[in-house]
Amino acid sequence: MQLVQKRNYPEAAELAAVLTERYPDSPLAWKVWGLALLESRRPQQAIEVLHRADGIDPEDPDTLHNLGIAYLKQGNIQKADHYLGQALEVLPSFAKARLVLAKMRIDTGQYQAALEQIAIAEEKGANENQCLSLKAFALNKLHRHTETLQVQEEIRRRYPDDLLNLSNLADSYRMLTRFDEAEKTFLQLLERDPTQHKTFSGYLFAIHYNPRHSQEFLVKTITQWDERFSPPHPPRAQAEDRSPDKRLKIGLLSAGFRVHPVGQMITSALEHLPRNEFELIAYTTSSEQDDLTQRIRQRCDDWQAVMHLDDMDLAKQIRDDKIDILIDLCGHSEGSRLPTMAQEPAPLQIKWVGGLNNTTGLKAIDYLISDSVETPPGVDHQYVEKLIRLPDDYICYQPRPMQPHVGPLPALTNGYVTFGCFNNPSKVNEIVIEHWASIMAQIPASRLMLKGGQYENQAFIERISQAFETRGIERTRLKFEGQSPHLHLLNTYNQVDIALDPWPYSGGLTTCEALLMGVPVITYPGPSFAGRHSATHLVNAGLAELVADGWEHYRSLAVGLASDLDTLATIRQGLRQQLKNSPVCDAPRFARHFTIAMRAIWQRYCEGKEPAALTIGKQGEARFADDKHPMHLLHPATEKTTLEEAEVFRFALEGKIVTVDNGSILASTPGFTNLQKLGAFATIAFDPSSKVKNAQQLQQQGELHHYPHVVLGDGQDATLHVCLDPAMSATLEPLPADEQLSGNQQATRVIARLPISTLQLDDIEGLESIDWLLLDNLNDSLKILEHGAKSLAATLLIQARVNFLPTHKRQPELTLVSYWLSRHGFSFYRLNNLQHYSHLPTRSGLYTQQATQLTSADALFIPNASRMAELKDNQRLKLAFVLHTVYGIQDLSYALLEQINPETALVYLSTNNLIETKPDFKDQAKYIDSPTKESCKPEYKNQAPALLAIREPQPKVFVGIPVYNEEKYIEKTIESLKSQSMDGVGFLISDNHSTDRTLEIIQDTVGSDDRFKISQQDKNLGSFENFKFVFENTESQYFLWLGAHDYLSTDYLQLTTEALDKDKSISMACGMPYAVFNDKTTGPTAGALYDFNGDSPVERYMKSVARLTNCTVFHSLFRREALNDFDFRKVISCDHVIISHLLWHGKLAYAGSAKYYRRYFEKRQESYEERLSGKGEELPRRDLYKLYEDDFTTLAKSTLNTNELMTQIKKMQDILKKRFN
Structure with missing residues (x-):
């Protein structure tokens, strides 16, 4: 022990090891050896030795304390908490252990709990300075600034040599806008100890708040960091593999992977980064976790808690991990690890969000991510780093899921x-x-x-x-x-x-x-x-x-x-x-530009060039300051698999399953933990009786938004009846005891009544849709439904707990709930989780406790047949996933999957051992050369029989190309698409069972361009069904139908997209129309130009009915949502009605220099009706008139009164008869 007290730990460890051999049953020898190893920074070995000491004497508080410290140094918070708690159980007056526990509470954001531990430690005679320091820190985090300042000034009086306290005091002065006192205190502290980089960072942070400082002063001061703290010549890590097209390993270093400015500015962007491009490694310097933490963890390929590592050990860890690009997300703020960055542990080092208020001052940091507003032209000389200017904002904001309604002014x-x-x-x-x-x-x-x-x-x-x-x-x-x-x-x-x-x-x-x-x-x-x-x-x-x-x-x-x-x-x-x-x-847009930037700087590094300022253009071009031309970027090859190679079925969900859990009947069940780990659910739990006790733990496992003492309802104040059995507490009043079964009479006895607010489901802002709704039987389900009809319009599954033997007044009954849901597009599916009451006595010796009286059950409701038929594929996939994973329902899951893709459904049967062997899919794939979705993470494979993989985000723009027998022209059409200059675009080509070489030419021309999907119909469905197919089988913000013999100018999609982005009053953006006849081009085509720009939707609609002849504008880029309410019907000139419908929702714009080249023919082999229907059926003109009338009525009935509506319909009929006889 004397050697330990003299801090001669190596010798102490050697001697103690000898003593354990001589006295193997001596707990003291093992304990001293463990302590010496711990102080020698060998925590893993210390843990092994200390467990031997604990095995001999399990009630030694020092051993338990040291075990807690060892686990803490390894970053194992749970075990550290366990052993420190055991030490305090053995010895409640163990003040040192209590202060460590208080520090852990602070590190995990439990500041009030930390103050409680500190108060006990003070009573037990703990180190006063340490107690006061921790107290000041916790008070500051709780925004109790007056108390914080009082404690800090008391420490300064009592312990003037406590330099850390002086640093905290200076920051408190800064927070209270006492800038001169703050800066003076920081500078005094630096005079006393010039080695404290965190003090200097605090000073740098403070001077940015002081309005009297110029940028020149700030830069001059910041750049002193390198002079003061950077090592002279640190060896820069070098990449072993300098392949410019390899998958890059990117390290992210932050204390803000949570609900924090950093977390809210990076999460959605990270989620949209292509996995084939980047392997993300997160190094977190904070123990705090929440739902954003979980989302970031799910995107990262590796997650490392590094709070226990000092700056040098962390730099070594990063070097050992062979990071290609290291991104700092702390700067000079909380969790700063700039000394780690100064060790240059990665080939390329970048500063992004997080404490980003200026240049970092570190020459070790190569680049700083910015934009042209944050760093306008002419400021590059003010930055030590080279600037990466993104074309839009340098961050991507992620609003929190719960957003209050925007009220009136x-x-x-x-x-x-x-x-x-x-x-x-x-x-x-x-x-x-x-x-x-x-x-x-x-x-x-x-x-x-x-x-x-x-x-x-x-x-x-x-x-x-x-x-x-x-x-x-x-x-x-x-x-x-x-x-x-x-x-x-x-x-x-x-x-x-x-x-x-x-x-x-x-x-x-x-x-x-x-x-x-x-x-x-x-x-x-x-x-x-x-x-x-x-x-x-x-x-x-x-x-x-x-x-x-x-x-x-x-x-x-x-x-x-x-x-x-x-x-x-x-x-x-x-x-x-x-x-x-x-x-x-716009996370997908940001992720595209971020990807371009990372690939560009890596490619430059591989070329052996020094970092240089980089600008990413609006069209995604990457240009370095010393290059005349944009860089041609190389990307990793996309791995493809065939259906024959599929070994297991995977649910490729797009987005999370938004779940609303009223009464926390899901969140309070033990199985919810397993659902959270799948990462497929975003759950909002309203918990009126606060029965979820482990919300923070659950939030670390998956996305959970927990709202205790809140319940859904009609938006009015209600009363929570607190019962003797908490499971019976409800906003519904319990029935009198004499109206209940004997087993429930005591359980439902009310012991308190508390006021509680209710929320209308339809009033929750930011909740764009609900996939799965769960309703308990203790709150007014019918009120919830009545005030949630709008929110439930696209809901896939409702579970409503219903009573057959009531315990509370107005308790939901199956008939009433079914009646309401049937009127709103749902069908009763089955009863689940049936609960029965036993009339047998509770006594020993009873062989079985038979229970036969049905008391309650969970009623499941799914969309009715007509709604089910309208579901999009991703909705079917989500519904199948919930049915399979939660309820074990395989037959309906199969049926839903079969509607999406019969081959995939057969893989599902095979994976779940419902058929003997996997089918042979050769030459049966619906999609040809379609980019393969990335397979799921390995950990999903052992957690559920149905496996999860998140699909890549959909493009902003999709172009649909329905094609039939166009072997002469299709190559030029596809080449015009391949040359489009914008990112974020996808193309779906649907071949309508061509009888010539069209499909072969499509495949050859598309090649490996993964923006294209190719489909072939089983037979010629006619052009109408094929046009409809390409629209319904794509998802994007904007859409364009392109004729398979037409083609576009190179900038067509870029310019039309910009027009729609810029002006929300526009619903359609078209290029100037050019005519191609016998391979000769003329234009612009005057007869194809229209002015549909009136402010009135009625005016635009009626004008198009009257004047539209040349339908080139049908090939405009348009807002997809404008056709959400359109009824597609196979009628002659349906494209006229679609154009009119789009014009109701907005104006038509012509996009600058964009050009649409439309081919005209003297005569086609097939008649118009044959092309439209795929056969020679007659399409009567009256069906067009009816479609126009119905469409206009649907659009205008909420705008025009009955007389006005009838007048306009009569006017439209007259126009149509005059035009088409």
């Missing part, structure tokens, strides 16, 4: 305008207050709402209030609100009309959330990267007009918006959708 009700700022209050400085006060002075009676953790500090509020009062703004016009749960924070935006961005440090996530809630944000960019976050989000959300070029402009924008409430109200209602439709939230 508050000013219309209040009679005054409310400005707001929910940014970190550290950003609210004297300069900002000066300009905000000026704005408020120009808008009489206006208010300012400020929200954030520091506003729980009365001294802070007083200082802000006085600053406004000295500028003529009464404190009664200010409203302060502290920290709150996220859903409440978002809902508070319904009290704000206009958000004011601070300066010089702008908002990032806060700006995105304001826009999500319909609140426009006015910003004036600051001098640094940190000052331009809002600007890039606004510009990329289509709100560049809200970015000011100076303070005068900033004030005029605020005053102008506040003075035009009608415009402000209009902006509010459309802003959420505008944000979601913009590049700020």
Whole structure:
């Protein structure tokens, strides 16, 4: 022990090892050896030795404590918690163990629990300085800033040499906008200990908040980091395999893989990165986990918790993992591992989101991911790194699933305008207050709402209030609100009309959330990267007009918006959708550009060139600053498999199964853990009686949004009847005891009544669809259904627990639930989980406890026959997955799969041992040369009989090419598609059983281009069914039908897509029409040009009925959703009706220089009717008139009154008769 006390651990370990041989039954010898190994940074060996000591003396608190520490150093939090807890059970006064436990609670985000442990440790006489330090940290995390500052200043008085506390104190000054005190304290600390890189990072972070610092000063200060802390000549890791087209191994280093600004800005982008391109390795420096953590883990190929590794050991780990590109997501902020980056453990090193407020100052970091707004031209010299400028925003925002409804403009009700700022209050400085006060002075009676953790500090509020009062703004016009749960924070935006961005440090996530809630944000960019976050989000959300070029402009924008409430109200209602439709939230688009950037820098590295600034163009071209031309990028070869090679069936789901669980009947079952591990479900659990006790653990296993003491209903306040048996607690009142079976009389006895709020299912914003709904029998299911009809329109499965022997008033009955659901498109399928009551006594010696009286069951409802027939393939797949995985229903699962693909359904039968052998699929595949979906992760194979694989995201644009006997022209058509300049496009060619060489030419021309899918019909279905097929068997935002003998200009899809993106009033975008006749091109074709741009849908529709002759505009790129309500019918000139229908939903635009080349023929072999129907059947013109009448009626009945509608239909009939006789 003397050697241990002298910290001579190697000798102590050697001597203790000898003693264990001599005295193998001595717990002391094993314990000392284990401690020496632990202090020698050999935790795994220490664990083995300490377990020997524990086996001899299981109640030695020191051994248990040391085991806990050893497991903690290995990153095994659960075992560390277990052994430290055991040590405290043996010795409750063991203060050292309690403080370690408190630190663990802090590391896992359990700050209140940490304070409880610290309080006990203080009572037990623990180290006072350590107790105070942990207390200050936990209080700070709980936003109790007054108490935090008091504790930190007390530590400074008592322990002036506690340098870590001085660093924390300086940061507290910064948070309370006491910038000069913060910077002074940081600099004093650095004088006393210049080796503390985290102190310097804290100083760098603080100076960005101070409005008196210029960008020149900031850069000059930041670049000192290298001089102070970087090793002189670290050996840069070199890639062993420099193949430019290999699959890249990318390391992600962060403390923010969770609901955190980092997590919310990267998760959706990571999910859309192609697996064949990247192997992702996550290095997390935080123990905190939630649903976003789980999503990131599911995308990553490896997940490593590295909290226990120091900077050098982490660098070694990264080198050993042979990372190709290492991305830092911490910077100078929480969890910073810049010394690791300085060791240069990867061939290429990048800075992206996370503490990204300027250049990092590290020459070891090669590139910094940005965009042209964050880093406009001319600022490259301010960055140590080379800039990668993405074409849109440098982040991809992921809104949280639960989003409050965007309310009406508050000013219309209040009679005054409310400005707001929910940014970190550290950003609210004297300069900002000066300009905000000026704005408020120009808008009489206006208010300012400020929200954030520091506003729980009365001294802070007083200082802000006085600053406004000295500028003529009464404190009664200010409203302060502290920290709150996220859903409440978002809902508070319904009290704000206009958000004011601070300066010089702008908002990032806060700006995105304001826009999500319909609140426009006015910003004036600051001098640094940190000052331009809002600007890039606004510009990329289509709100560049809200970015000011100076303070005068900033004030005029605020005053102008506040003075035009009608415009402000209009902006509010459309802003959420505008944000979601913009590049700020477009994960597939971001992932494409990110992929291009990573491949480009890797390819340059393989060429032996030094890093250089890189710009990704709007069309995906990658150009380095020192290159004249864009780089031609190489990608990994796509692996393909044939159906014959399929060994097992896999569910290739697109997106997660959105599950709403009212009463937590699913989330509270033991089997829910297994479902979570599959990663296929996104579950929203409303838990009125709070019966889910392990929500945090479940959230670490999969996506779960848990809402205790909340229940679905009619939106009115209700009462929760708390019963003696918690399982019987309900918002339905229990029946009187004499109306119940004896076994339930005590269980349903009410012991308390609590108020509880209910939510209408249809009022939950952000819940775009529900795949699976579960209803318990303790809350009013019929009210839930009545107020959820809209949300359930596309639901695939409803499980409703029904009673046959009631225990509560108004309990759901099978007949009532079935009746409501049958009227809304559902059919009763079966009863599941039948529960019975036994009338036999409970006594020993009874051979069996027979139970025969049916009390309750879970009734399953599926879409009725007509709805089932309309399901898309992915919906059928989701329904089959739930039926198979949850309920073990294989027959209906097979039937659903058979509708998608008969061959795949047979594989399902084979995988589940329902047939003897797998079928031979040779030459039977429906799709030819279709890109193969990636197989599922190996871990899924042992967790469920039905295996899961997530499909790659759908393209933004799909082109459908129905073709029949076009061997002469199809090659040119396909070549025009292959030359399209944009990313995010797919092509489906459907050959209608051609009798010439068309299919062979298609396959040869397409080659290995995996953007194409090729299908062949079993027989000639006619052009109508083939046109319909390519539309219904693709999914995208925009769609285009291309004639198989026509072709497009190279930029056609790019320009038409940009037209639709830019103007939401447009439903169709077409190129200029050119005619090709006998291989001679003329144009533009005047007869194919139309002006359908009136503001009235009725006008556009009727104008098209009257004037449309040349239907080249049928080949426009259009918004797919505009045909969601169209009734496809095989009638002559159906394309006329489709065009009119699209024009009801928006205008027609011609897209710049884009050109559509349409072939014209003197005479075709088949008649129009033969081509349309596939046979010579007559198609009467009256069917066209009927389709037009029905279509117009469907569209206009909610807009026109009956008389107006009949007038327009009569007018349309007259036009059609006149045109077509």
